[in-house]
Amino acid sequence: MEYEAVIGLETHVQLKTHSKMWCGCANIFGSDPNTNVCPVCLGMPGVLPVANAEALKLTVLTGYLLNCEIPPFAKFDRKNYFYPDSAKNYQVTQYDRPSTAKGWVEFEFDGPGSVDGMSRVRITRAHLEEDVGKSTHFDRHSGVDFNRAGVPLLEIVSEPDLNGPEMTYAYLKALTDILRRGGISDCDLEKGMLRCDVNVSVRPKGATQLGSKIEIKNMNTFSGVRRALEYEIPRQIEAVRRGESLRQETRRWDEVAGITETMRSKEDAHDYRYLPEPDLMPFVPTEPWLEEVRGRLVELPLARKRRFMGEYLLPSGDAEVFRDHLELGAFFERAAAGYKNPKAIANLVINNLQAHLVESGFSVTELKMTPAAVRELVELVESGKISSKIAQEVFREMATSGEPPAAIIDRKGWLQVSDISAIEALCQAAIEANSSSSADFRAGKVAALNFLKGQVMKVSKGKANPSLVGEILERKLRE
Protein backbone atom coordinates (compact mmCIF):
# COMPACT_ATOMS: atom_id res chain seq x y z
CA MET A 1 0.00 0.00 0.00
CA GLU A 2 1.13 3.53 -0.76
CA TYR A 3 1.29 6.00 2.10
CA GLU A 4 1.32 9.77 2.20
CA ALA A 5 2.49 12.26 4.79
CA VAL A 6 0.29 14.98 6.22
CA ILE A 7 2.21 17.88 7.72
CA GLY A 8 1.25 21.05 9.55
CA LEU A 9 3.56 23.65 11.03
CA GLU A 10 3.49 25.90 14.06
CA THR A 11 6.02 28.59 13.29
CA HIS A 12 7.15 31.01 15.99
CA VAL A 13 8.82 34.25 14.99
CA GLN A 14 10.07 37.10 17.13
CA LEU A 15 8.49 40.39 16.17
CA LYS A 16 10.66 43.29 15.10
CA THR A 17 9.94 45.74 17.91
CA HIS A 18 12.22 47.97 19.94
CA SER A 19 10.87 46.85 23.30
CA LYS A 20 9.39 43.72 24.78
CA MET A 21 5.73 42.73 24.72
CA TRP A 22 4.63 43.85 28.19
CA CYS A 23 7.43 46.10 29.42
CA GLY A 24 9.96 48.60 28.10
CA CYS A 25 13.01 46.32 28.26
CA ALA A 26 14.93 46.25 24.98
CA ASN A 27 14.15 43.53 22.45
CA ILE A 28 17.70 42.92 21.28
CA PHE A 29 19.86 39.87 20.80
CA GLY A 30 23.33 39.36 22.20
CA SER A 31 23.31 41.44 25.41
CA ASP A 32 24.98 40.21 28.58
CA PRO A 33 22.69 37.80 30.43
CA ASN A 34 19.88 39.30 32.49
CA THR A 35 20.58 42.91 31.58
CA ASN A 36 17.39 43.53 29.54
CA VAL A 37 15.12 42.54 32.40
CA CYS A 38 12.78 44.26 34.82
CA PRO A 39 10.25 43.21 37.46
CA VAL A 40 7.60 42.65 34.74
CA CYS A 41 9.54 40.19 32.59
CA LEU A 42 11.10 38.57 35.65
CA GLY A 43 7.59 37.75 36.87
CA MET A 44 7.88 39.59 40.18
CA PRO A 45 4.72 39.63 42.30
CA GLY A 46 2.41 42.57 41.86
CA VAL A 47 3.62 43.79 38.47
CA LEU A 48 1.26 44.58 35.63
CA PRO A 49 1.90 44.00 31.93
CA VAL A 50 0.88 46.60 29.33
CA ALA A 51 0.63 45.50 25.69
CA ASN A 52 3.12 46.87 23.15
CA ALA A 53 1.10 48.79 20.54
CA GLU A 54 3.59 48.01 17.74
CA ALA A 55 3.44 44.26 18.44
CA LEU A 56 -0.34 44.34 18.08
CA LYS A 57 0.05 46.21 14.78
CA LEU A 58 2.62 43.77 13.45
CA THR A 59 0.35 40.86 14.39
CA VAL A 60 -2.60 42.26 12.48
CA LEU A 61 -0.33 43.30 9.60
CA THR A 62 0.82 39.67 9.43
CA GLY A 63 -2.82 38.69 9.30
CA TYR A 64 -3.33 40.90 6.26
CA LEU A 65 -0.14 39.64 4.59
CA LEU A 66 -1.30 36.04 5.09
CA ASN A 67 -4.81 36.75 3.78
CA CYS A 68 -6.36 36.24 7.21
CA GLU A 69 -9.58 37.47 8.70
CA ILE A 70 -9.09 39.99 11.50
CA PRO A 71 -11.63 39.18 14.21
CA PRO A 72 -13.30 42.21 15.82
CA PHE A 73 -12.35 40.98 19.29
CA ALA A 74 -9.18 39.36 20.61
CA LYS A 75 -7.94 38.61 24.10
CA PHE A 76 -5.03 37.16 25.98
CA ASP A 77 -4.89 34.02 28.09
CA ARG A 78 -2.51 32.38 30.51
CA LYS A 79 -1.04 29.02 29.57
CA ASN A 80 0.12 27.46 32.81
CA TYR A 81 3.19 25.27 33.13
CA PHE A 82 6.24 25.02 35.31
CA TYR A 83 9.60 25.35 33.68
CA PRO A 84 12.56 27.47 34.77
CA ASP A 85 12.58 29.53 31.56
CA SER A 86 9.18 30.96 32.48
CA ALA A 87 9.49 33.11 35.59
CA LYS A 88 5.73 33.64 35.90
CA ASN A 89 4.90 29.94 35.57
CA TYR A 90 2.60 30.84 32.72
CA GLN A 91 3.00 32.13 29.23
CA VAL A 92 0.66 34.83 28.00
CA THR A 93 -0.83 33.83 24.67
CA GLN A 94 -4.06 34.10 22.70
CA TYR A 95 -5.97 30.87 23.20
CA ASP A 96 -9.54 31.01 21.90
CA ARG A 97 -9.74 34.56 20.56
CA PRO A 98 -6.63 35.17 18.44
CA SER A 99 -5.92 38.40 16.57
CA THR A 100 -5.98 36.74 13.13
CA ALA A 101 -7.54 33.60 11.67
CA LYS A 102 -8.27 31.67 8.48
CA GLY A 103 -5.74 32.82 5.93
CA TRP A 104 -3.49 31.24 3.31
CA VAL A 105 -0.03 31.43 1.83
CA GLU A 106 0.60 30.85 -1.85
CA PHE A 107 4.06 29.88 -3.02
CA GLU A 108 5.97 28.39 -5.91
CA PHE A 109 5.98 24.65 -5.47
CA ASP A 110 5.13 21.99 -7.98
CA GLY A 111 3.52 18.93 -6.48
CA PRO A 112 0.25 17.12 -5.89
CA GLY A 113 -2.51 19.69 -5.64
CA SER A 114 -0.51 22.53 -7.15
CA VAL A 115 -1.91 24.60 -10.00
CA ASP A 116 0.52 26.05 -12.56
CA GLY A 117 3.41 25.35 -10.21
CA MET A 118 1.73 27.20 -7.35
CA SER A 119 0.80 25.58 -4.05
CA ARG A 120 -1.37 26.95 -1.31
CA VAL A 121 -1.30 26.27 2.43
CA ARG A 122 -4.13 27.39 4.64
CA ILE A 123 -3.24 29.34 7.77
CA THR A 124 -5.35 28.45 10.78
CA ARG A 125 -4.31 31.49 12.76
CA ALA A 126 -1.45 33.75 13.69
CA HIS A 127 -1.59 34.71 17.34
CA LEU A 128 0.47 36.88 19.61
CA GLU A 129 2.31 35.54 22.63
CA GLU A 130 5.54 36.06 24.52
CA ASP A 131 8.88 34.35 24.28
CA VAL A 132 10.43 32.66 27.30
CA GLY A 133 13.91 32.85 28.83
CA LYS A 134 16.86 30.86 27.60
CA SER A 135 18.27 27.98 29.62
CA THR A 136 21.86 26.83 29.46
CA HIS A 137 22.42 23.40 30.89
CA PHE A 138 25.47 22.64 32.96
CA ASP A 139 26.60 19.46 34.61
CA ARG A 140 24.19 19.47 37.52
CA HIS A 141 22.46 22.82 37.23
CA SER A 142 20.93 25.04 34.62
CA GLY A 143 21.42 28.76 34.17
CA VAL A 144 18.60 31.00 32.99
CA ASP A 145 18.85 34.26 31.07
CA PHE A 146 15.58 36.20 30.94
CA ASN A 147 16.64 38.73 28.28
CA ARG A 148 14.46 36.87 25.79
CA ALA A 149 11.55 36.48 28.22
CA GLY A 150 8.66 38.67 27.17
CA VAL A 151 9.91 39.32 23.66
CA PRO A 152 6.82 39.46 21.41
CA LEU A 153 6.40 36.18 19.59
CA LEU A 154 4.00 35.39 16.79
CA GLU A 155 2.82 31.82 16.40
CA ILE A 156 1.69 31.06 12.87
CA VAL A 157 -0.29 27.85 12.71
CA SER A 158 -0.83 26.16 9.36
CA GLU A 159 -3.47 23.63 8.44
CA PRO A 160 -2.09 20.15 7.66
CA ASP A 161 -1.77 21.00 3.97
CA LEU A 162 1.89 20.08 3.46
CA ASN A 163 2.81 16.74 1.95
CA GLY A 164 6.54 16.26 2.37
CA PRO A 165 9.96 17.63 3.31
CA GLU A 166 10.41 19.66 0.11
CA MET A 167 7.00 21.29 0.24
CA THR A 168 7.49 22.10 3.93
CA TYR A 169 10.83 23.67 3.14
CA ALA A 170 9.31 25.74 0.32
CA TYR A 171 6.48 26.88 2.61
CA LEU A 172 8.91 27.96 5.33
CA LYS A 173 10.99 29.82 2.78
CA ALA A 174 7.92 31.60 1.37
CA LEU A 175 6.56 32.41 4.83
CA THR A 176 9.81 33.94 6.03
CA ASP A 177 10.22 35.88 2.76
CA ILE A 178 6.80 37.41 3.44
CA LEU A 179 7.57 38.19 7.08
CA ARG A 180 10.91 39.79 6.22
CA ARG A 181 9.52 41.83 3.35
CA GLY A 182 6.59 42.94 5.50
CA GLY A 183 8.94 44.15 8.25
CA ILE A 184 7.31 41.73 10.70
CA SER A 185 10.41 39.83 11.75
CA ASP A 186 14.01 39.51 10.63
CA CYS A 187 13.57 35.72 10.96
CA ASP A 188 17.29 35.47 11.72
CA LEU A 189 17.81 31.77 12.38
CA GLU A 190 21.28 32.35 13.83
CA LYS A 191 19.74 34.58 16.47
CA GLY A 192 16.96 32.13 17.26
CA MET A 193 14.28 34.44 15.87
CA LEU A 194 12.41 31.55 14.29
CA ARG A 195 11.51 28.18 15.73
CA CYS A 196 8.92 25.71 14.62
CA ASP A 197 7.04 22.66 15.76
CA VAL A 198 6.26 20.17 13.03
CA ASN A 199 3.14 18.01 13.19
CA VAL A 200 3.40 14.98 10.95
CA SER A 201 1.33 11.86 10.41
CA VAL A 202 1.01 9.27 7.67
CA ARG A 203 -2.03 7.61 6.14
CA PRO A 204 -2.86 5.38 3.19
CA LYS A 205 -2.71 7.48 0.06
CA GLY A 206 -6.05 9.10 -0.65
CA ALA A 207 -7.51 8.38 2.80
CA THR A 208 -9.32 11.28 4.42
CA GLN A 209 -8.82 10.37 8.06
CA LEU A 210 -5.64 11.64 9.66
CA GLY A 211 -3.18 9.25 11.31
CA SER A 212 -1.85 9.70 14.86
CA LYS A 213 -0.29 13.12 15.08
CA ILE A 214 3.36 13.18 15.99
CA GLU A 215 4.85 16.52 16.93
CA ILE A 216 8.52 17.28 16.47
CA LYS A 217 9.32 20.12 18.83
CA ASN A 218 11.57 23.12 18.65
CA MET A 219 13.20 22.99 15.25
CA ASN A 220 15.35 26.03 14.56
CA THR A 221 16.73 25.56 11.06
CA PHE A 222 15.01 24.98 7.72
CA SER A 223 17.39 22.18 6.85
CA GLY A 224 16.70 20.61 10.26
CA VAL A 225 12.98 20.58 9.47
CA ARG A 226 13.64 18.99 6.11
CA ARG A 227 16.01 16.37 7.49
CA ALA A 228 13.73 15.57 10.44
CA LEU A 229 10.87 14.95 8.01
CA GLU A 230 13.08 12.90 5.71
CA TYR A 231 13.72 10.68 8.71
CA GLU A 232 10.32 10.77 10.41
CA ILE A 233 8.02 10.07 7.46
CA PRO A 234 9.69 6.77 6.43
CA ARG A 235 9.92 5.83 10.12
CA GLN A 236 6.16 6.19 10.52
CA ILE A 237 5.40 4.42 7.26
CA GLU A 238 7.65 1.52 8.25
CA ALA A 239 5.94 1.27 11.63
CA VAL A 240 2.49 1.24 10.07
CA ARG A 241 3.61 -1.37 7.50
CA ARG A 242 4.85 -3.59 10.32
CA GLY A 243 1.37 -3.33 11.82
CA GLU A 244 2.37 -1.17 14.75
CA SER A 245 -0.15 1.42 15.82
CA LEU A 246 1.49 4.81 16.15
CA ARG A 247 0.50 6.76 19.22
CA GLN A 248 0.19 10.50 19.52
CA GLU A 249 3.42 11.80 20.99
CA THR A 250 5.96 14.58 21.07
CA ARG A 251 9.39 13.86 19.63
CA ARG A 252 12.70 15.63 19.59
CA TRP A 253 15.04 15.97 16.61
CA ASP A 254 18.63 14.97 17.30
CA GLU A 255 20.59 17.04 14.80
CA VAL A 256 23.84 15.12 15.33
CA ALA A 257 22.44 11.59 15.19
CA GLY A 258 19.96 12.59 12.48
CA ILE A 259 17.03 10.86 14.20
CA THR A 260 13.88 11.78 16.09
CA GLU A 261 13.24 10.32 19.53
CA THR A 262 10.34 10.24 21.96
CA MET A 263 10.11 13.20 24.31
CA ARG A 264 6.72 12.58 25.88
CA SER A 265 3.65 10.53 25.11
CA LYS A 266 0.06 11.73 25.04
CA GLU A 267 -0.45 10.56 28.63
CA ASP A 268 2.32 12.89 29.78
CA ALA A 269 1.02 15.78 27.73
CA HIS A 270 0.85 19.07 29.59
CA ASP A 271 -2.40 20.21 31.10
CA TYR A 272 -2.08 23.93 30.49
CA ARG A 273 -5.27 25.06 32.26
CA TYR A 274 -5.74 28.12 30.06
CA LEU A 275 -7.53 31.01 31.72
CA PRO A 276 -8.29 34.55 30.55
CA GLU A 277 -5.39 36.84 31.52
CA PRO A 278 -6.93 39.11 34.17
CA ASP A 279 -4.10 41.66 33.92
CA LEU A 280 -4.70 42.49 30.25
CA MET A 281 -7.67 44.08 28.60
CA PRO A 282 -9.19 42.63 25.42
CA PHE A 283 -8.26 44.08 22.08
CA VAL A 284 -10.94 45.50 19.82
CA PRO A 285 -9.33 47.02 16.73
CA THR A 286 -11.06 50.17 15.50
CA GLU A 287 -11.49 50.94 11.81
CA PRO A 288 -9.00 53.88 11.81
CA TRP A 289 -6.46 51.65 13.55
CA LEU A 290 -6.95 48.89 10.98
CA GLU A 291 -6.68 51.48 8.22
CA GLU A 292 -3.34 52.59 9.62
CA VAL A 293 -2.12 48.99 9.68
CA ARG A 294 -3.27 48.44 6.09
CA GLY A 295 -1.27 51.52 5.18
CA ARG A 296 1.83 49.47 5.99
CA LEU A 297 1.03 46.69 3.54
CA VAL A 298 3.80 46.09 1.05
CA GLU A 299 4.04 44.24 -2.21
CA LEU A 300 5.01 40.67 -1.37
CA PRO A 301 7.83 38.86 -3.16
CA LEU A 302 5.64 36.53 -5.20
CA ALA A 303 3.26 39.30 -6.29
CA ARG A 304 6.24 41.44 -7.22
CA LYS A 305 7.78 38.72 -9.33
CA ARG A 306 4.47 38.15 -11.12
CA ARG A 307 4.02 41.88 -11.69
CA PHE A 308 7.45 42.27 -13.26
CA MET A 309 6.72 39.31 -15.52
CA GLY A 310 3.26 40.59 -16.46
CA GLU A 311 3.80 44.32 -16.68
CA TYR A 312 7.23 44.33 -18.34
CA LEU A 313 7.10 40.90 -20.01
CA LEU A 314 10.35 39.89 -18.34
CA PRO A 315 11.49 36.28 -18.07
CA SER A 316 11.24 34.80 -14.58
CA GLY A 317 14.99 35.03 -13.93
CA ASP A 318 14.99 38.81 -14.52
CA ALA A 319 11.81 39.21 -12.47
CA GLU A 320 13.47 37.34 -9.58
CA VAL A 321 16.39 39.75 -9.59
CA PHE A 322 13.98 42.67 -9.18
CA ARG A 323 11.86 40.73 -6.70
CA ASP A 324 14.85 40.36 -4.40
CA HIS A 325 16.61 43.66 -5.09
CA LEU A 326 14.04 46.33 -4.29
CA GLU A 327 16.14 49.39 -5.16
CA LEU A 328 17.36 47.94 -8.43
CA GLY A 329 13.76 47.04 -9.27
CA ALA A 330 12.62 50.58 -8.53
CA PHE A 331 15.42 51.97 -10.73
CA PHE A 332 14.40 49.63 -13.53
CA GLU A 333 10.76 50.64 -13.22
CA ARG A 334 11.59 54.32 -13.47
CA ALA A 335 13.73 53.65 -16.54
CA ALA A 336 11.29 51.30 -18.23
CA ALA A 337 8.04 53.17 -17.55
CA GLY A 338 6.26 53.49 -20.87
CA TYR A 339 9.21 52.18 -22.87
CA LYS A 340 8.39 49.82 -25.74
CA ASN A 341 11.06 47.22 -24.99
CA PRO A 342 11.51 46.88 -21.23
CA LYS A 343 13.58 43.72 -21.69
CA ALA A 344 16.39 45.77 -23.30
CA ILE A 345 16.43 48.05 -20.27
CA ALA A 346 16.32 45.03 -17.92
CA ASN A 347 19.38 43.60 -19.67
CA LEU A 348 21.36 46.77 -19.12
CA VAL A 349 20.20 47.15 -15.50
CA ILE A 350 20.82 43.52 -14.60
CA ASN A 351 24.09 43.07 -16.45
CA ASN A 352 25.86 46.43 -16.51
CA LEU A 353 24.29 48.34 -13.69
CA GLN A 354 24.37 45.47 -11.23
CA ALA A 355 28.01 44.74 -12.02
CA HIS A 356 28.79 48.44 -11.60
CA LEU A 357 27.11 48.44 -8.17
CA VAL A 358 29.16 45.46 -7.06
CA GLU A 359 32.36 46.95 -8.43
CA SER A 360 31.88 50.44 -7.03
CA GLY A 361 30.23 49.45 -3.77
CA PHE A 362 27.61 52.12 -4.47
CA SER A 363 24.01 51.72 -3.45
CA VAL A 364 21.39 52.48 -6.10
CA THR A 365 20.70 55.87 -4.52
CA GLU A 366 24.39 56.81 -4.80
CA LEU A 367 24.48 56.19 -8.54
CA LYS A 368 25.61 59.05 -10.73
CA MET A 369 23.35 58.08 -13.62
CA THR A 370 19.60 58.56 -13.65
CA PRO A 371 17.00 56.01 -14.80
CA ALA A 372 16.16 58.40 -17.65
CA ALA A 373 19.78 58.33 -18.80
CA VAL A 374 19.77 54.54 -18.86
CA ARG A 375 16.63 54.53 -20.95
CA GLU A 376 18.17 57.10 -23.29
CA LEU A 377 21.21 54.87 -23.73
CA VAL A 378 19.04 51.87 -24.58
CA GLU A 379 17.03 54.00 -27.00
CA LEU A 380 20.23 55.12 -28.74
CA VAL A 381 21.22 51.50 -29.35
CA GLU A 382 17.77 50.40 -30.42
CA SER A 383 17.38 53.25 -32.90
CA GLY A 384 20.74 52.41 -34.44
CA LYS A 385 22.44 55.65 -33.36
CA ILE A 386 25.21 53.77 -31.57
CA SER A 387 26.31 50.16 -31.61
CA SER A 388 25.88 48.01 -28.55
CA LYS A 389 29.63 47.84 -28.28
CA ILE A 390 29.89 51.64 -28.09
CA ALA A 391 27.01 51.57 -25.61
CA GLN A 392 29.27 49.66 -23.21
CA GLU A 393 31.81 52.50 -23.44
CA VAL A 394 29.12 55.12 -22.96
CA PHE A 395 27.83 53.25 -19.94
CA ARG A 396 31.27 53.29 -18.34
CA GLU A 397 31.49 57.04 -18.91
CA MET A 398 28.03 57.57 -17.46
CA ALA A 399 28.93 55.56 -14.39
CA THR A 400 31.94 57.71 -13.56
CA SER A 401 30.86 61.15 -14.77
CA GLY A 402 27.08 61.04 -14.59
CA GLU A 403 27.01 62.82 -17.94
CA PRO A 404 23.94 62.06 -20.12
CA PRO A 405 24.67 59.57 -22.91
CA ALA A 406 23.96 61.95 -25.79
CA ALA A 407 26.52 64.42 -24.45
CA ILE A 408 29.14 61.69 -24.09
CA ILE A 409 28.56 60.41 -27.63
CA ASP A 410 28.74 63.94 -28.95
CA ARG A 411 31.90 64.78 -27.08
CA LYS A 412 33.61 61.53 -28.11
CA GLY A 413 32.31 61.59 -31.68
CA TRP A 414 30.84 58.10 -31.18
CA LEU A 415 27.67 58.54 -33.17
CA GLN A 416 27.19 55.51 -35.34
CA VAL A 417 27.86 56.06 -39.01
CA SER A 418 24.84 55.07 -41.05
CA ASP A 419 25.87 57.08 -44.06
CA ILE A 420 25.83 54.46 -46.81
CA SER A 421 28.44 56.08 -49.05
CA ALA A 422 30.88 56.39 -46.12
CA ILE A 423 30.39 52.74 -45.17
CA GLU A 424 30.62 51.63 -48.79
CA ALA A 425 34.05 53.21 -49.02
CA LEU A 426 35.21 51.48 -45.84
CA CYS A 427 33.86 48.14 -47.07
CA GLN A 428 35.52 48.50 -50.43
CA ALA A 429 38.84 49.25 -48.73
CA ALA A 430 38.49 46.24 -46.43
CA ILE A 431 37.71 43.87 -49.35
CA GLU A 432 40.73 45.08 -51.23
CA ALA A 433 43.07 44.96 -48.23
CA ASN A 434 42.00 41.40 -47.33
CA SER A 435 41.80 39.69 -50.66
CA SER A 436 42.24 36.19 -49.27
CA SER A 437 39.26 36.54 -46.92
CA SER A 438 37.24 37.95 -49.79
CA ALA A 439 38.20 34.96 -51.90
CA ASP A 440 37.31 32.59 -49.05
CA PHE A 441 33.84 34.08 -48.82
CA ARG A 442 33.31 33.83 -52.54
CA ALA A 443 34.42 30.21 -52.28
CA GLY A 444 31.62 29.57 -49.80
CA LYS A 445 33.26 30.22 -46.43
CA VAL A 446 30.52 32.30 -44.88
CA ALA A 447 32.54 32.91 -41.70
CA ALA A 448 34.99 35.02 -43.68
CA LEU A 449 32.34 37.73 -43.79
CA ASN A 450 32.62 38.18 -40.03
CA PHE A 451 36.33 38.76 -40.32
CA LEU A 452 35.81 41.47 -42.93
CA LYS A 453 33.04 42.99 -40.88
CA GLY A 454 35.37 43.11 -37.90
CA GLN A 455 37.97 44.93 -40.01
CA VAL A 456 35.48 47.57 -41.07
CA MET A 457 34.30 48.07 -37.49
CA LYS A 458 37.89 48.40 -36.36
CA VAL A 459 38.73 51.02 -38.97
CA SER A 460 35.55 52.94 -38.10
CA LYS A 461 36.45 52.73 -34.37
CA GLY A 462 33.21 50.87 -33.72
CA LYS A 463 31.08 53.66 -35.12
CA ALA A 464 29.91 52.03 -38.34
CA ASN A 465 26.41 50.61 -38.17
CA PRO A 466 27.24 46.89 -37.99
CA SER A 467 24.14 45.62 -39.78
CA LEU A 468 24.71 48.05 -42.63
CA VAL A 469 28.34 46.95 -42.81
CA GLY A 470 27.22 43.32 -43.07
CA GLU A 471 24.70 44.07 -45.80
CA ILE A 472 27.05 46.19 -47.87
CA LEU A 473 29.96 43.75 -47.59
CA GLU A 474 27.80 40.85 -48.64
CA ARG A 475 26.35 42.76 -51.57
CA LYS A 476 29.80 43.84 -52.75
CA LEU A 477 31.30 40.34 -52.41
CA ARG A 478 28.45 38.80 -54.41
CA GLU A 479 28.73 41.42 -57.17
Next chain:
Amino acid sequence: MSDFNIRYISRLARVALTPDEELRLGEQLGPILGYIEKLKEVDVSGVEPTAHAFPLVNVVREDTVTESLSNEEALRNAPARSGGLFVVPKIVE
Protein backbone atom coordinates in the same frame (compact mmCIF):
# COMPACT_ATOMS: atom_id res chain seq x y z
CA MET B 1 -20.38 16.61 43.05
CA SER B 2 -17.64 16.78 40.49
CA ASP B 3 -14.94 14.22 40.14
CA PHE B 4 -11.42 15.35 40.81
CA ASN B 5 -8.10 13.90 41.65
CA ILE B 6 -6.34 15.66 44.50
CA ARG B 7 -2.99 14.13 43.58
CA TYR B 8 -3.25 15.32 40.01
CA ILE B 9 -4.16 18.81 41.12
CA SER B 10 -1.38 19.05 43.67
CA ARG B 11 1.11 17.80 41.11
CA LEU B 12 -0.03 20.40 38.58
CA ALA B 13 0.40 23.10 41.21
CA ARG B 14 3.77 21.65 42.28
CA VAL B 15 2.53 21.45 45.88
CA ALA B 16 3.70 18.40 47.81
CA LEU B 17 1.00 17.03 50.10
CA THR B 18 1.26 14.40 52.83
CA PRO B 19 -1.43 11.67 52.78
CA ASP B 20 -3.12 13.48 55.68
CA GLU B 21 -3.17 16.74 53.80
CA GLU B 22 -4.46 15.01 50.70
CA LEU B 23 -7.39 13.71 52.67
CA ARG B 24 -8.12 16.96 54.46
CA LEU B 25 -7.75 19.24 51.42
CA GLY B 26 -9.64 16.78 49.27
CA GLU B 27 -12.56 17.01 51.69
CA GLN B 28 -12.40 20.79 51.66
CA LEU B 29 -12.11 21.11 47.90
CA GLY B 30 -15.13 18.88 47.36
CA PRO B 31 -17.72 21.39 48.60
CA ILE B 32 -15.92 24.23 46.78
CA LEU B 33 -16.21 22.40 43.50
CA GLY B 34 -19.79 21.56 44.41
CA TYR B 35 -20.46 25.26 44.67
CA ILE B 36 -19.04 25.79 41.19
CA GLU B 37 -21.30 22.98 39.98
CA LYS B 38 -24.22 24.90 41.45
CA LEU B 39 -23.22 27.99 39.47
CA LYS B 40 -23.34 25.86 36.34
CA GLU B 41 -27.09 25.51 36.86
CA VAL B 42 -27.57 29.15 35.84
CA ASP B 43 -28.78 29.41 32.26
CA VAL B 44 -26.13 31.46 30.44
CA SER B 45 -27.05 30.45 26.92
CA GLY B 46 -26.96 33.56 24.78
CA VAL B 47 -24.65 35.36 27.19
CA GLU B 48 -21.28 36.35 25.73
CA PRO B 49 -18.45 35.09 28.01
CA THR B 50 -16.78 37.99 29.77
CA ALA B 51 -13.08 38.30 29.08
CA HIS B 52 -12.61 40.88 31.76
CA ALA B 53 -14.70 42.26 34.57
CA PHE B 54 -13.62 45.80 33.74
CA PRO B 55 -15.17 47.41 30.65
CA LEU B 56 -11.94 48.64 29.09
CA VAL B 57 -10.28 47.63 25.82
CA ASN B 58 -7.12 48.49 23.85
CA VAL B 59 -4.87 49.42 26.73
CA VAL B 60 -1.45 49.75 25.14
CA ARG B 61 1.95 51.37 25.55
CA GLU B 62 4.12 52.85 22.82
CA ASP B 63 7.00 50.69 21.64
CA THR B 64 9.75 52.59 23.42
CA VAL B 65 12.65 51.20 25.41
CA THR B 66 12.86 52.11 29.07
CA GLU B 67 15.62 51.40 31.52
CA SER B 68 16.05 47.83 32.72
CA LEU B 69 17.40 46.60 36.03
CA SER B 70 21.13 46.10 36.38
CA ASN B 71 22.26 42.50 36.38
CA GLU B 72 23.14 42.91 40.07
CA GLU B 73 19.63 44.12 40.91
CA ALA B 74 17.99 41.47 38.76
CA LEU B 75 19.84 38.68 40.56
CA ARG B 76 19.52 40.13 44.06
CA ASN B 77 16.87 37.63 45.15
CA ALA B 78 18.32 34.68 43.28
CA PRO B 79 19.19 31.77 45.57
CA ALA B 80 22.09 30.94 43.28
CA ARG B 81 23.77 32.66 40.38
CA SER B 82 26.68 32.19 38.04
CA GLY B 83 28.00 34.29 35.17
CA GLY B 84 25.04 36.64 35.37
CA LEU B 85 22.55 33.75 35.12
CA PHE B 86 19.92 32.54 37.55
CA VAL B 87 21.09 29.10 38.59
CA VAL B 88 18.31 26.54 39.00
CA PRO B 89 18.08 22.77 39.42
CA LYS B 90 18.75 21.06 36.13
CA ILE B 91 15.52 20.29 34.33
CA VAL B 92 15.84 19.03 30.80
CA GLU B 93 12.64 18.31 28.97
